[in-house]
Amino acid sequence: MDRKNFSRPLSLRSVQITDDFWKKEMELVRTQMLPYQWDALNDQVEGAVPSYCMRNFKIAGKKNLERRERGETFREPSYTFRGFEALPQDPRHPEDKFYGFVFQDSDFYKWIEAVGYSLTQHRDQELEKTADHAIDMVCAAQQEDGYLDTYYILNGKDKIFTNLKDHHELYCLGHLIEGAVAYYQATGKDKLLKAAMRYADYTAEHFGPEEGKCKGYPGHEIAEMALVRLFEATGEEKYLNLGKFFVDERGRRPYYFDKEHPEGVKDQPGGLRYAYNQAHIPVREQEEAVGHAVRAVYLYSGMTDIARLTQDESLYKACEKLWDNMVDRKMYITGGIGGTQIGEAFSFNYDLPNDTAYAETCAAIGLVFFARRMLEMKPDSRYGDVMERALYNCILSGMALDGKSFFYVNPLEVNPEACHKDERKAHVKPVRQKWFGCSCCPPNLARLLSSLSAYAFTETEDTLFVHLYMGSIVKKQVNGKEVTISISSGLPHSGKVAIEVRGESVPFTIALRIPDWCREEAEGEKAQTGFTLKGVQDGACVMRDGYLYVTKSWNPGEPMTLEFAMDVKILQADPRVREDIGRVAVARGPVVYCLEEADNGADLHLLTVDCSAGTRTEVYTVAGEPVTSVVADGFRQKLPSFGKGLYHSLKAAVKEPVKLRFIPYYVWANRGENEMTVWVRQEK
Secondary structure: OOHHHOOEEOOHHHEEEOOHHHHHHHHHHHHHHHHHHHHHHOOOOOOOOOOOHHHHHHHHHHHHHHHHHOOOOOOOOOOOOOOHHHOOOEOOEOOOOOOOOOOOHHHHHHHHHHHHHHHHHOOOHHHHHHHHHHHHHHHHOOOOOOOOOHHHHHHOHHHOOOOOOOOOHHHHHHHHHHHHHHHHHHHOOOHHHHHHHHHHHHHHHHEOOOOOOEOOOOOOOOHHHHHHHHHHHHOOHHHHHHHHHHHHHOOOOOOHHHHHOHHHOOOOHHHOOOHHHOOOOOHHHOOOOOOEHHHHHHHHHHHHHHHHHHOOHHHHHHHHHHHHHHHHHOEOOOOOEOOEOOOOEOOOOOOOOOOOOOOOHHHHHHHHHHHHHHHHHOOOHHHHHHHHHHHHHHHHHHEOOOOOOEOOOOOOEEOHHHHHHOHHHOOOOOOOEOOOOOOOHHHHHHHHHOOOHHHHEEEOOOEEEEOOOOOEEEEEEEOOEEEEEEEEEOOOOOOEEEEEEEEOOOEEEEEEEOOHHHEEOOOOOOOEEOEEEEOOOOOEEEEEOOEEEEEEEOOOOEEEEEEEOOOEEEEOOOOOOHHHOOEEEEEEOOEEEEEEHHHHOOOHHHEEEOOOOOEEEEEEEEOOEEEEEEEEEEEEEOOOOOOOOOOOOOOOOOEEEEEEEEEEHHHOOOOOOOOEEOOEEEOO
8 A cells, every 4th residue: 555646636626617517516506405405404494394403503502602691601612603682482392402303413514514615616705604604603502612512512411422322423523524624625714613623622532542531433424534534634633543543443342332222232143233333343344335324335435534544454455345245236226325214224235126225315425425535545447437327326316406305215116106105115205305304415415516526536646537527627736837627528418528738738647537338348358448539649548447547748728539438228237136137227328217107108117128129319308407318119018908806817918119218317206296217127
């Protein structure tokens, strides 16, 4: 392991996204999602489930002010805020106490993180003013010792850090850090960053390997990777050490969670417990992705960060094994992870039901976090391929085209009647929801989409890695000189990419990911690459681990073009995925497609697709959104007239030919309740 070979994300301020597709999504976040979510956090969205998030901060700050006025605090806090007279009484919950989930604070932290990222692309003064006001409210709630979690501030601080397994204090700390660093890096304002550091300092005094300190660790992970980020932002090694402690301590026996909850300890096969929390065995011994899917990928992301910074080979090997198990045995074709609603968790290998899938939006986002960190360690296209698949499919599916309603769960097959009448499928919603009581997904979407360039590009001193193709203007330092790399991209509609370098002529490398969807599989042969490269005449091109490294002295204005084959592909699953035997899926480029009732009529289960016939693409409009659709030949089985009874002697099915229209999975459910399926029966 050689740290100097690791890449790192570019500063968001060094990249401007200009992409026709993704810039629209980012502007949707800025102009629609962030204002809408601010209203939701303040319980001002009619018909939506109340959040209570900002109300909890206001009440905590109000109580702080009252204590100071009574002289009950030992010193003035770093920040004060007097705006509590605007706090209305809630007729549903009139008392000044905590309401909502124990992790409600984190909704604001994700929102402010998204705001920070958005401000790097567009300095929206009104949005920044709102954010500054909100930060004042949050900092006013912080205790004089640095503690900042409204659940315990309002319910009694005597129970602080006594239920790490369930009560999310360290999870909220992690999101506070992520939001604070993002806002500081975007604006230079450090009020929230200092508050996060004070809470992290308070936590570091409580936890650690030293004698007398608590040997606990988060029940819901994210603090691990957040503390790494705080270390990289401040240079304070105590934050890295605390994150490493949480990773190293996890899963050791006797279990810390047994100490917390001795009344709940039950014998299990092999004596292992806490797989749900990924705490059943030490992390370096874990080889299978298990438990709550979001917690898992947040942990794996932190493990990868710490492996990179500490050059821990054993930790990195564990990350590789966990990646392989998750992607090769437990990931949906859409990039979704988490096959069961029981525990929002991974199921066993190859168990990927379509109509009861969980595939939480947050889990796919966490998968992108993990993928980017693995790319920093080693630029291998298999990580970028998964990151791209999750982004264009499971993640984009998580929000409506107008940015004002959301999916928590992203199934691959939906019958609205079953969603309403079958308790086993009650978690599957046929239309997106305005908000959720547990609203982790909407602000998570906002923070990811606002920071896309951190996933599209990483760099070393002499190399720019292009992991995702999106129109951008990238500024990079090479040997003390600044170069500007302009990228235009037709994805996901076309495979045309153009790259132009401006600035002083200086030798460096641009490493281009060659996606798996343009590589043809061939039995017994090497995969054939379906792309053309033009404009490179005097440079060296080397293919390694799915990346094409182009090294040369770039003349200002010299163009380089790539064109990827964007053929429609008919895909099948590994036969060990029982639910998909005899069924196929349609994909084109990075986009997975689906059938929807609005285009193909009801009873989608009666349709088959003729895989021997050709397909064609058509520009098609879905809820005002122009998309590339795929039209294929197929058949609809006619319902028999057998008379009474469910079962009858075998007869040949009567079918009629039909044209099937497949639309991108990410735009489904924007036209009201209707059936949807990704996997379609294959015509025999």
